Amino acid sequence: MSSLFPTYARWDIEPETANGTKLFSIKGKEYLDFTSGIGVLNLGHCHEKVKDAVTEQLNKYWHVSNMFQSSLQEKVAKMLADASGLDQVFFANSGAEANEAAIKLARKATGKSKIVTCLQSFHGRTFATMAATGQEKIKKGFGPMLSSFEYVPFNDNEALAAAVDDDTAAVMIEIVQGEGGIHVVEQSYLDAIAAECKKHGALLIVDEIQTGIGRTGKPFAFLHFDIQPDILTTAKGLGNGLPIGAMIGKRELEEFFGPGSHGSTFGGNPVSVAAAEAVLTEILQPDFLKEAEEKAEYLKSGLVKAFEGVGEVVEVRGLGLMIGIECKQEVQAFILEMQEAGLLLLSAGPNVLRLLPPLTVDRLEMDQAIGKITKALKTKQIF
Structure with a gap:
């Protein structure tokens, strides 16, 4: 047994x-x-290059906490910022944690709580990211969800316009719905999202947990389209098997994630970040x-x-x-x-x-x- x-x-x-x-x-x-x-x-x-980077870091130190300076974190954060066109990075341990950070940041930065996501989306299995996910099977048996999420059909401009209002903190979107059936976003839908976010003072969160780090032939899948997120999340491919996630945001959001606002004991672990540096060095060529x-x-x-x-x-x-x-x-x-x-x-x-x-x-x-x-x-x- x-x-x-x-x-x-x-x-x-x-x-x-x-x-x-x-x-x-x-x-x-x-x-x-x-x-x-x-x-x-x-x-x-x-x-081999990821294995060598991990081995080298293992022979230095494995963990010290985020109370210490880390030039390695700084280097990988700059690589992610440059690849995405954004500015600031928070390291987590997984995609769900990166999305949690994005949700928290959007709510704090806007002072609003409502987040619009898509039906058949998948954003994680923590309580906030489960609530963000537009699939009922993920939520079954866990009782009432967080009430601040609203779901609209993917690529439906009219439903989006009806959902986004002045109480909306963010719209959260996957460029390709992975768990939801491999559905690709339409440029017109991204245009509509950008317009609604600007109209109502909401942020655009792009979830690239699965589509990021070269999976679609670009560093991030949103780069196939004419769109610029306020917040971007990534994870899976970043460590090539080592646990790491990242939330990437615009510079103007920095003030809302100051000391004590958010954290992670293992986020940005030096072994995982060493793996990420090797991955990005290879893939971003x-x-x-x-x-x-x-x-x-x-x-x-x-x-x-x-x-x-x-x-x-x-x-x-x-x-x-x-x-x-x-x-x-x-x-x-x-x-x-x-x-x-x-x-x-x-x-x-x-x-x-x-x-x-x-x-x-x-x-x-x-x-x-x-x-x-x-x-x-x-x-x-x-x-």
Whole structure:
């Protein structure tokens, strides 16, 4: 009998080792990993430069608290600020914590409490971020939610205009709804958000927990669009497996997050920040990002071609190497079938397959993944 709470529907796979896009189980089976630890391992498993940076920091010190000066935090904060066009950074341990910080900052800076988010959004599982999430299944059984959140349909300009008012502190948006089915925001919707925020003195929070750090071929996904957030959050890919999150904001918000206003014992841990520096040094190179965009186009076009004439596939969509395949039936059986074939995939809701390969994936590996999926569709008719 397990001593763990059964909060996860775990697969029947236990890893032994992993490197790059490959994962090997304790039973000796090899898998092509197109989950990246749910969008975390943007540089793949056990990346040498990240490993070297972590090892170097481990040999210096592991933890001292945020009472001390940190030139390493300063350096990584400047990298994030420069990449986003924003100014100030708060380090946390996770995406949920980064979003918590964003919610607190927006409320304090505006003196208002209402925050508008989207239906089918996902912002975390703490009490505030669970309340911010526009999916009822996340909230079931936990009693009354925080009452200061209002939800509107994604990409619905009219519903947005009706929801945002003078009591609104912020609008919180994902550029791509990851857990909500891989839906990409429309420029017109971002324009509407910017206009409503300006009209009512609200802030724009962009949640890039999953889309950030090169996942879409840009440092942050909002850079594909004409929009400038007041607050940006990121996490997953930032540490390539080490726990770290960050909230990034405009300079004028600095006064509202002074000493004692917010904090985290482990936030900005030197080992995780060392990993983040190595990650950003690699991913923020223009050639790396350009190659990631080219890989994304190759994979997406290959999937579209593979599914031509397959009636059960509704659509292939996404941004960068964050791709969803919407199907007419539930996909869990197909995910398990792909595990037998040596390919690891995720879902994004009951009917959407989610592909999140490392940004270091090569064309041969993408061809292998497309081949495994196509073979299953044509010979086993899983759908």
